[in-house]
Amino acid sequence: MSDDTKRLDPEKSFHMTPDEFRRWGHQTVDWIAGYMERVGDLPVRSQVAPGEIRARLPASPPQQGESFDVMLRDVDEHLLDGITHWQSPDFFAYFPANASGPSILGELLSAGLGVQGMLWATSPACTELETLVMDWLVEMLGLPQTFLSTSTGGGVIQDTASSAALCALIAARERTTGFLTDKRGCQQDSEGQGTLVAYTSTQAHSSIEKAVRIAGLGQQNLRLIEVDENYAMRPAALEAAIRRDRQAGRRPCFVSATIGTTSSHGLDPIGTIGEICRHLGVWLHVDAAMAGTAALCPEHRKMHDGLELADSYCFNPHKWMFTNFDCDAFWVADRGALIKALSVLPEYLRNEATESGAVLDYRDWQIPLGRRFRALKLWFVIRHYGVAGLRHHVRQHIGLARRFAGWVAQSEDFELAAPVPLNLVCFRHLGGDAFNQRLLDLLNNSGDLYLTHTKLGGLLTLRLSIGQTHTTAEHVQRAWRNIESTAKAMAKDLKPCE
Amino acid sequence: MSDDTKRLDPEKSFHMTPDEFRRWGHQTVDWIAGYMERVGDLPVRSQVAPGEIRARLPASPPQQGESFDVMLRDVDEHLLDGITHWQSPDFFAYFPANASGPSILGELLSAGLGVQGMLWATSPACTELETLVMDWLVEMLGLPQTFLSTSTGGGVIQDTASSAALCALIAARERTTGFLTDKRGCQQDSEGQGTLVAYTSTQAHSSIEKAVRIAGLGQQNLRLIEVDENYAMRPAALEAAIRRDRQAGRRPCFVSATIGTTSSHGLDPIGTIGEICRHLGVWLHVDAAMAGTAALCPEHRKMHDGLELADSYCFNPHKWMFTNFDCDAFWVADRGALIKALSVLPEYLRNEATESGAVLDYRDWQIPLGRRFRALKLWFVIRHYGVAGLRHHVRQHIGLARRFAGWVAQSEDFELAAPVPLNLVCFRHLGGDAFNQRLLDLLNNSGDLYLTHTKLGGLLTLRLSIGQTHTTAEHVQRAWRNIESTAKAMAKDLKPCE
Secondary structure, eight states, X not given: OOHHHHHSOTTOOOSOOHHHHHHHHHHHHHHHHHHHHHGGGXXXXXXOOTTHHHHTSXXXXXXXXXXXXXXXXXXXXXXXXXXXXXXXXXXXXXXXXOOOHHHHHHHHHHHHHOOOOSSGGGOHHHHHHHHXXXXXXXXXXXXXXXXXXXXXXXXXXXXXXXXXXXXXHHHHXXXXXXTOHHHHOTTGGGGTOOOEEEEEETTSOHHHHHHHHHTTSOGGGEEEEOBOTTSOBOHHHHHHHHHHHHHTTOEEEEXXXXXXXXXXXXBOOHHHHHHHHHHHTOEEEEEOTTGGGGGGSGGGGGGGTTGGGOXXXXXXXXXXXXXXXXXXXXXXXXXXXXXXXXXXXXXXGOOHHHHHTOXXXXXXXXXXXXXXXXXXXXXXXXXXXXHHHHXXXXXXXXXXXXXXHHHHHHOSSEEEOSOOSSSEEEEEETTOHHHHHHHXXXXXXXXSOBOEEEEETTEEEEEEEOOOTTOOHHHHHHHHHHHHHHHHHHHHHHXXXX | OOHHHHHSOTTOOOSOOHHHHHHHHHHXXXXXXXXXXXXXXXXXXXOOOTXXXXXXXXXXXXXXXXXXXXXXXXXXXXXXXXXXXXXXXXXXXXXXXXXXXXXXXXXXXXXXXXXXXXXXXXXXXXXXXXXXHHHHHXXXXXXXXXXXXXXXXXXXXXSOHHHHHHHHHHHHHHHHTTTOHHHHOTTGGGGTOOOEEEEEETTSOHHHHHHHHHTTSOGGGEEEEOBOTTSOBOHHHHHHHHHHHHHTTOEEEEEEEEBSOTTTOOBOOHHHHHHHHHHHTOEEEEEOTTGGGGGGSGGGGGGGTTGGGOSEEEEOHHHHSSOOSSOEEEEESOHHHHHHHHOOOOGGGOXXXXXXXXXXXXXXXXXXXXOOOTHHHHHHXXXXXXXXXXXXXXXXXXXXXXXXXXXXXXXXXXXEOSOOSSSEEEEEETTOHHHHHHHXXXXXXXXXXXXXXXXXXXXXXXXXXXXXXXXXXHHHHHHHHHHHHHHHHHHHHHGGGO
C-alpha cells in the first residue's frame, strides 16, 4: 500500500455531506443565475489561442482534496475565457442549443436522482415519464398517430439526431434484409444479395454519411440526391436513383429526408418522397432536428405534410425548445423493427417485467445500454412554459428572422442567399467570397456577436440563426447595424486600394 | 394563428428569470440534499406495476405554464414511487452508478453554461479541460504513456462503454481494411476480401455483440472464446480461433478483452492476449468499464499488466468513481486511426483552428456530433476528493466485498461462485436455482436491499456489487444478516413440504 493510505483514518469520509451539498449547491445556482445576467456582456466567441486554457491549469491531479469554492473560482478565472457563449443572446452561429431555467433544474434533479433507465425495471418512472412526454410531443407537434406508444410505434429520447439517424438506418438495414444483416453482416453479398444503398440530398447533415459509414454500408453506397433552387431534394431524382440501383441488383434500404437543412433550411417534400419510399419499399427517415420545433405552431405544420408515410422522425428539443443538450426526440412508426434490430438480452439483464412484454426497455431503442433520466427536463420545460408559452417564443424567433431577412432584402450591399421559411437567414455581401470571409472574421473577432458560414451555390454565405432563449428584437437589430456598419467600413478601407 | 396567440402579450416572456432561477434552484438543491438524507430509508427497488406511474400523470400537456413548486411536488408524490434508488447505500444490484456532490454540481454547471464541445472552436475550454482531465487519469491509473494526448494517442469522454467499444471496433475495422470499408462498406467481399471477424470471451458484455451487429460485421462473425475456471478468456483458444479464420481467408480485425466481466469480474489476461494481437495484427480493445477504477490503487494495477499492447481501453468513472452517469473514459494509443475512421467535415463546420491541425475536435472521436461539457464533473470529482480520497473509498469498497466473501465462505448454507478480485461477490445458496430465485425475489420485494443475478456454470448466482457512494460496513453487514435470515426462514418453511 502506498503512503497516503497509512496516513488516512480508515473511517474518514471524503464525501460531500448533504449540508455541504446545500451550501455549494446554492453557490453554484447563484453562479449560474449571475452568468445568465452577465452572459450578454461577454465576448460571444472565445478569443483564446489553442492550448491557452490548458496551460493555465495544473498539469497533474491533486493528491489531496480541494475546496469547492476554489473550483468555482477557477471556472471564473481560467475557464470562462475559453467558453464560447452558446447561451448569449448575441449567439447566431450554427444552430442554437438553447437552454432554460426549468431545463437546467431538470438536468440537476436527474443527476441528483442518479438512476439508470436502461430497462423499465431499473427505474420504472424513468421509462414511463419518457414514454408519456414523447406521446405529449406527438400531440403538441401534430405528428402522425402511429408514432404514439399506444399505437404501433413510439418515441424515445436520443442524445443527438446523429444517433437517431444511425438507429433508423440499422432498423432499415435489418428490415430490408429480413434481419439477416445483424446475423451475417453486410459482407455477405457473396450469397447473391445485392449491395445495400442509402439516399439523402446533397444538403443533408454530415451525420447521415457518418451513420452510413458506421453501419458498414460504405460512403460510396450513399447517393447524394440533387436539390432544387430552394435546396430541397428533387423527388424525381430520388426515384430515378432508387430504380437504377434496383435494376442493377442493389438493395435500396434507407432514405433520409431533411426538414430544415443545416446550410439553408431547405425543406424536402416529405409527402412525395414518402410515396416513392412506400411504393418502392424503402425506409423513410425524416430529420427535422432544428425545424421540427416550429410544428408547435399549427401555421408551420405544412412542412410535415406526408409525415404519416415516414418510418421514423426526429427533432431536437435541445436546439430550439429550451431544453439543454442532450435531448433528441426520435419516433418510429413500427417499434418492432427497431427493437428487433437493436436488442441483445444477456442473462444479467433478464427480469420479470421484460419477459412479461408489458413494458418498454429503452436500451433496445438506442446504441448505448445505459441512459439518464432525460425526460425530467423535457417534462419541466413543457410544464413551465405550457404549449402556449413555447409557441409564443417560437413565433417571436421566426418573426425576428423575417424582419432581419427584410432588412437584407432592402439593403443595396447584401442579398438573401436562400428562402427564409423559419428562423435561419442565409445572406451575403455583394462584395464576393473574400469580402464575406473578412466580414465574418471581423464580426466574430469583435466578440459582439457570433455568426457562422456555409456555401450555397458555390458562394460563401453567412448564416444568422435565431433561436437563443434570450434573443430579442433589440439583439437582432443591433446585429444588423453591426453587420452593415462593419461592411461599410470595410468597403471604405478597400476603396483606396482599388 | 390559433387562439392562444391572440390573447398573448407579444412582449411577454415566459422564461424563468435569473431571480426565479435562484429561488427554484435553491429549492431543487435542497430537495436533492433531503433526498441524500432519506434515500437509505426508501425501498431500494421500486415496487410499482407496469403503467402505474404513467396512469397518475395527466395524459395531455398543459396549455398554460405551471409553477415550479407544483412540478417538484409531483416528483415527490408521483414519480418517487417509480424510482429504483441507485443512490441508496443498500443498492448492490448490477454495477453501481455512483454519484457524488461535486459531480452533481459539475453536471449542473455544465447545463448552466450550455456549451457545445463538438469542435475545439465551439468552446475551447470544453475540449482542453477534457484532454487535460483524461491525461490526469492516465497518471492516476498508471495507464500506458501512449494514451497521453501529448503522445500518439489521447483520451475522450464517451457516454458509455458500449459507445466506446463501437468506436474502437470502427477504427479497428478501418485499420484492417486500409480505410476502405468506410468507403465501400463491409459488403464488398465480392472483390476478394475476406469476411471481417471479431473476438471476445463468452463472458463479455452484450455491448460487444451489439457493436458488431451495428458495424455491419454480423453476429455470426463474432467469436465467443471460451474461458477458464475463473471466467477469464483462454488466450490459446483465442489464438487458435484467429489462426483458423485467417487460414479460411477471413480477416480478424478486433479483439475485445474484459477486465472485470459483468457476470463475475473475470479478468482476461491482457498481456498474453496483447502479444497474440500484436503478432497477428489485430486491434485489441480492453473494456474495464467497472474494474478500471481500482487501478487508482497501485496494489490493484496487476490487472492492467500488458495494457501497453492494447490499441484502446475504457473504464467508467460513472460506475465506481463518484461521477454521475454518463461518463465513460476512453483512450486510444493511435488517435490517427480513430479520427480517420470517424471524421466527416462539411463546409458549415470548417474553421481555422481545425485546419491549423493545432487542436483536437472531439466530434471525430465519437458517434454523435454534439457533446456536453462532461469534463467539468470529472474535474470537480478529482479535485474534491483528491487522488488520495478516491483511493481511500475504492479500498473501503474492496475491503467490504472481501469481508462479505469471507462470511459466505464460512457459511454452511452458501457458497462463493467465483473469485472476488475486487468489489463484486458472486454467491449462491446451496438449495438450488429455484431456492435462489425465490430468495432473490423475497429480498428485492422487501425493499431493504437490491441484488441482481447471473448464471455461472449454468447455475443461478446472486451478485452483490459494492460501490455505492454511501455504502458502509453497516450496510454490508445488514445485507448479509438479511440474506442469511431470509434463507433460513425459507428453508424452515420448506421443510414440512419435503
